[in-house]
Amino acid sequence: MKLTxxxxxxxxxxxxxxxxxxxxxxxxxxxxxxxxxxFFVVIASLFPLGVGPxxxxxxxxxxxxxxxxxxxxxxxxxQRLFASDFADGSLEQMAxxxxxxxxxxxxxxxxxxxxxxxxxxxxxPVLGLQFGLDGPSLGILMLTLLLGTPxxxxxxxxxxxxxxxxxxxxxxxxxxxxxxxxxxxxxxAGAVEAYASGLGVSGHLSLLAxxxxxxxxxxxxxxxxxxKISLE
Amino acid sequence: xxxxxGIGKTSLLRMLCGLAPVESGDILWNGTSIRSxxxxxxxxxxxxxxxxxxxxxxxxxxxxxxxxxxxxxxxAPGQIPDILTRFGVGGRGEHIVRHLSxxxxxxxxxSRLALSPARLWVLDExxxxxxxxxxxMLAQLIAQHLAEGGLVVLTSHQPVEIxxxxxxxxxxxA
Numbered sequence: 001m002k003l004t005x006x007x008x009x010x011x012x013x014x015x016x017x018x019x020x021x022x023x024x025x026x027x028x029x030x031x032x033x034x035x036x037x038x039f040f041v042v043i044a045s046l047f048p049l050g051v052g053p054x055x056x057x058x059x060x061x062x063x064x065x066x067x068x069x070x071x072x073x074x075x076x077x078x079q080r081l082f083a084s085d086f087a088d089g090s091l092e093q094m095a096x097x098x099x100x101x102x103x104x105x106x107x108x109x110x111x112x113x114x115x116x117x118x119x120x121x122x123x124x125p126v127l128g129l130q131f132g133l134d135g136p137s138l139g140i141l142m143l144t145l146l147l148g149t150p151x152x153x154x155x156x157x158x159x160x161x162x163x164x165x166x167x168x169x170x171x172x173x174x175x176x177x178x179x180x181x182x183x184x185x186x187x188x189a190g191a192v193e194a195y196a197s198g199l200g201v202s203g204h205l206s207l208l209a210x211x212x213x214x215x216x217x218x219x220x221x222x223x224x225x226x227x228k229i230s231l232e
Numbered sequence: 233x234x235x236x237x238g239i240g241k242t243s244l245l246r247m248l249c250g251l252a253p254v255e256s257g258d259i260l261w262n263g264t265s266i267r268s269x270x271x272x273x274x275x276x277x278x279x280x281x282x283x284x285x286x287x288x289x290x291x292x293x294x295x296x297x298x299x300x301x302x303x304x305x306x307x308a309p310g311q312i313p314d315i316l317t318r319f320g321v322g323g324r325g326e327h328i329v330r331h332l333s334x335x336x337x338x339x340x341x342x343s344r345l346a347l348s349p350a351r352l353w354v355l356d357e358x359x360x361x362x363x364x365x366x367x368x369m370l371a372q373l374i375a376q377h378l379a380e381g382g383l384v385v386l387t388s389h390q391p392v393e394i395x396x397x398x399x400x401x402x403x404x405x406a
Contacts (some may be wrong), residue, residue, distance in 0.1 A: 017301035051363025
């Protein structure tokens, strides 16, 4: 009798269900979204206080400082990407879902980007002003963050999956993932500097986009494999 | 499936689901290895482990709707409240899971069974944390599932009467 009104749904709808769940959870636990963002603001604001108000120096440092701060802030929320689902058994159910786990992982990484990467992109110009960056430089900074933070979420999800259920997972996660973030950092911060010194930025942006495509293709498979190991 | 603590009942169930690797041998579903038909097998499977798989900050209704989505189907309107009533947690649909008692959480977790179209149920200690009425209700649900042609594999420490159906008891020994 119960089999009569089963309506099958598509893969996209399942991914959307994950996305909706993550976002509604984040709206209920606003602290979890705001903490990394405030961290970003505080770290980036400490630099002008530390090195003094010399505007030429600040302007020169800005892209690097803002990118490193964004990197650390994005990392802060990574640990929770799978942790609570692992603890309450939801992750097992996801692994047993008829939808491939790889697609669910993509939805999870996308939700991480929307909830922690995108706020950083929107906050960056405000902080850039503190460093005396001009309008076009701010635009480039936002663009590089917009291209770079999804890569951070995707690559970070591998580390989050590998360190599931491990004690001291936070520190281990940083050690695993920060070296992998180096290319994104180099091309992200490099683009803004290249613009400031009058060189073209299209090369840097293309490389950032290429890194994103690469991560989008490989990271979900690596994360899925890592999750399966953690669940055994 | 019966056996002493630590004998490997849960491990065996997890292997049956494909969650844990099998060292030797293979697990077949409809005559084919589950590894070569993972998606089809998982559509037929509903697994309930020790953990309730309920997100504590979400409501009961949201949890069940999400479980249905993971199973690859959309519940009919009104189906979730009906099932909750049947499981003795009627009217709790909009409650946050954190505010429920242990027994109520277990009932909500078990109500996934009635929601799912799966033919194979794999249940790890489903009777734990249930009161007598709950145990009767679950036994009834299992009997109904069997009558509809379903298959149930479960572990339990207490013998449970499931009406009119022959159960095969597998006792694990060291």
